[in-house]
Amino acid sequence: MNVVSRGVRNAFRNRTRTLAITLILSLSIGLALSMLLAHKAVDQKIQTVKSSVGNTITISPAGVRGFDGGGNPLTQSQLDKVKALPNVSQVTETLNDRLTSSDTNLQSSIDLGQLGQRFAARGGFGGGTSGSSDSTTPANFTPPVTVIGTTDPTNLASTQGGGTFSLKSGKVFDANSTDNVALVGTALASKNNLVAGSTFTAYGTQITVDGIFDSGNQFSNGELVMPLATVQKLSTQTGDLTGAVVTVNSVENLSSVTQAVKDSLGSTADVTSSQDTEQAVISPLENVKSISLYSLIGAVVAGAVIILLIMIMIVRERRREIGVLKAIGASNLKVSLQFVAEAVTFTLLAAVIGIIIGVVASNPVTNALVKNSSTSTSSTAAGPSFAAGGGAGGGQSGAVSANGNGNGGGRLGFRLGGSGLRQSVTNIHTAVGWSVIIYGLLTAVIIAVVGSGFAAWSIAKVRPAEVMRAE
Amino acid sequence: MLNVTKITKKYNSGDTTVDAISNVSLKVPEGIFASIIGASGSGKSTLLSMLGALEKPDSGSIEVDDRDISKLKDSALVEFRAKNVGFVFQSYNLIPNLTAIENVMLPMEFAKVPKAERRPRAQELLEKVGLDANKQIRKPSRLSGGEQQRVAIARALANQPKLILADEPTGNLDSQTGKVIFDLLHHLAKSQNTTIIVVTHDLSIAGKTDAKFRLSDGKLVK
Numbered sequence: 001m002n003v004v005s006r007g008v009r010n011a012f013r014n015r016t017r018t019l020a021i022t023l024i025l026s027l028s029i030g031l032a033l034s035m036l037l038a039h040k041a042v043d044q045k046i047q048t049v050k051s052s053v054g055n056t057i058t059i060s061p062a063g064v065r066g067f068d069g070g071g072n073p074l075t076q077s078q079l080d081k082v083k084a085l086p087n088v089s090q091v092t093e094t095l096n097d098r099l100t101s102s103d104t105n106l107q108s109s110i111d112l113g114q115l116g117q118r119f120a121a122r123g124g125f126g127g128g129t130s131g132s133s134d135s136t137t138p139a140n141f142t143p144p145v146t147v148i149g150t151t152d153p154t155n156l157a158s159t160q161g162g163g164t165f166s167l168k169s170g171k172v173f174d175a176n177s178t179d180n181v182a183l184v185g186t187a188l189a190s191k192n193n194l195v196a197g198s199t200f201t202a203y204g205t206q207i208t209v210d211g212i213f214d215s216g217n218q219f220s221n222g223e224l225v226m227p228l229a230t231v232q233k234l235s236t237q238t239g240d241l242t243g244a245v246v247t248v249n250s251v252e253n254l255s256s257v258t259q260a261v262k263d264s265l266g267s268t269a270d271v272t273s274s275q276d277t278e279q280a281v282i283s284p285l286e287n288v289k290s291i292s293l294y295s296l297i298g299a300v301v302a303g304a305v306i307i308l309l310i311m312i313m314i315v316r317e318r319r320r321e322i323g324v325l326k327a328i329g330a331s332n333l334k335v336s337l338q339f340v341a342e343a344v345t346f347t348l349l350a351a352v353i354g355i356i357i358g359v360v361a362s363n364p365v366t367n368a369l370v371k372n373s374s375t376s377t378s379s380t381a382a383g384p385s386f387a388a389g390g391g392a393g394g395g396q397s398g399a400v401s402a403n404g405n406g407n408g409g410g411r412l413g414f415r416l417g418g419s420g421l422r423q424s425v426t427n428i429h430t431a432v433g434w435s436v437i438i439y440g441l442l443t444a445v446i447i448a449v450v451g452s453g454f455a456a457w458s459i460a461k462v463r464p465a466e467v468m469r470a471e
Numbered sequence: 472m473l474n475v476t477k478i479t480k481k482y483n484s485g486d487t488t489v490d491a492i493s494n495v496s497l498k499v500p501e502g503i504f505a506s507i508i509g510a511s512g513s514g515k516s517t518l519l520s521m522l523g524a525l526e527k528p529d530s531g532s533i534e535v536d537d538r539d540i541s542k543l544k545d546s547a548l549v550e551f552r553a554k555n556v557g558f559v560f561q562s563y564n565l566i567p568n569l570t571a572i573e574n575v576m577l578p579m580e581f582a583k584v585p586k587a588e589r590r591p592r593a594q595e596l597l598e599k600v601g602l603d604a605n606k607q608i609r610k611p612s613r614l615s616g617g618e619q620q621r622v623a624i625a626r627a628l629a630n631q632p633k634l635i636l637a638d639e640p641t642g643n644l645d646s647q648t649g650k651v652i653f654d655l656l657h658h659l660a661k662s663q664n665t666t667i668i669v670v671t672h673d674l675s676i677a678g679k680t681d682a683k684f685r686l687s688d689g690k691l692v693k
Contacts (some may be wrong), residue, residue: 329554331546
């Protein structure tokens, strides 16, 4: 029999007490483990959100969002400066335009509907609605067809309607092409009986359909995607741009590059980054992360205090026995180790139950924390953001109204993306694996060693001669 | 040979200082069965704890085989106790959740006796003090007072110490059992050439020892 086995055996001297100690400690360890798992799960979610929100910066002309507002277009020279900034890995340039019935023989695939009629009536400028009354849609009004001139035709995220590009037939034109070619959304192609190789007229020029794409949403499927240079040439806006999406080489550099772009473009452009959305979504998770960390520390400290008090009680109870052990040749270290072994036994027993409690409770606890935090955050900071997000509806309606009524694709994308992310962040699941058991046992050992530290000090203070005085 | 020279020990009790042991000198030859007698509070236990290296005197020297243990560091005292001193207490002070044989093996562990040697030696000692194999695996709570004291004596002998110190070893026993325990200690002193010093109130026991020291108010009285 050695120090450790004596310590283990001592833990079972009083079985009722051992049971009580084990149960109390297991609650502490269970809570600590739940909080650890919650902390890890939330941290993982934050990383996922960061990677999913992306590392992009959207540039719009100052005062303009899509076809809303007014101002001067961006210029190629401005964008060239942005491209030259450090940590900028890609810049997708776009020039958006709208083709009315006088510009094209294409018919829009979008039904006006109630919203379209309302916005067309209220648009008051551009296309067929120009000069119309505020309350009724003009009888001759035809929804325009949106044209996206872009240097990255397969990246619909940088266009108005967003969505994921999927080529259904034909081919994708070269990003730097100057040919009179276009990719047509499935809805627009269907409406106008277009297939790859077909032609249509736009800006008085014959355009060849290179391919048909599906974006996954009605809005983008009603759009035309053409080479930037072609749209600039045909619409006589050479060198002009209505937007750009800057991709940064890493999320960590997003903030600095956003500031650099703002500094470069000054008041001529509105610059927004995905970091704004990211912060709004992550903020409640950061709160949960902090709460879980503090709770974890609190639970470990509580466990250590429990074991500390228990060990002090035990040391006081066995003061004479400690004196005897020292009298017959045991060193302070040996006696202390025996009591530490006893404390470790208590906590390892508690860890077994605590791990079960932690595994069972971690998911409900995490979800409760996240939901509470999300609710409180959305009722304050996020609330107005969602309200503003309602403007996205205006953007869709604007798309079917006359020229000039629309919404910034970047902002729209961010807001819709942000809303989806907010919903997804409340759906967090803790991962339970072998590491949980290791963490649980590790927590137990830390609690035991910290908790029995004072007991060990008390043991060292017991003088062996006290055993004689007690006689 | 135990040689005590002019040791003193004082305690602070509130604002006053108590002379527990005052200028005590004595010599106990090897293999002697000696007794210390005296009234309660006369300093018997204090003297015994200093002789057993449980605490150091404020002044004076305690030499065991020409080694002054009053000058040893605490860590050296632990080692000295483990290898050279055995204790027998009035209330036995066995470890309650260890069996009799495990109690006897305990000092051997502290004295770093090889593991393989501990159990046979403990069995031998327990048989020597009259505890059969059946009782050797019992915990103290399942042994009588006399049997527990036999285990305590076996434990004191575990590391073949030069010195065994017994504080009222028969104090909790009936007279008949007390006599048996006394005879056992006496026999061990003679057969193993171990110096045994017993603190006792019992003058009849003290009268049978080879040497007798009387303490009164911390001073040795002839």
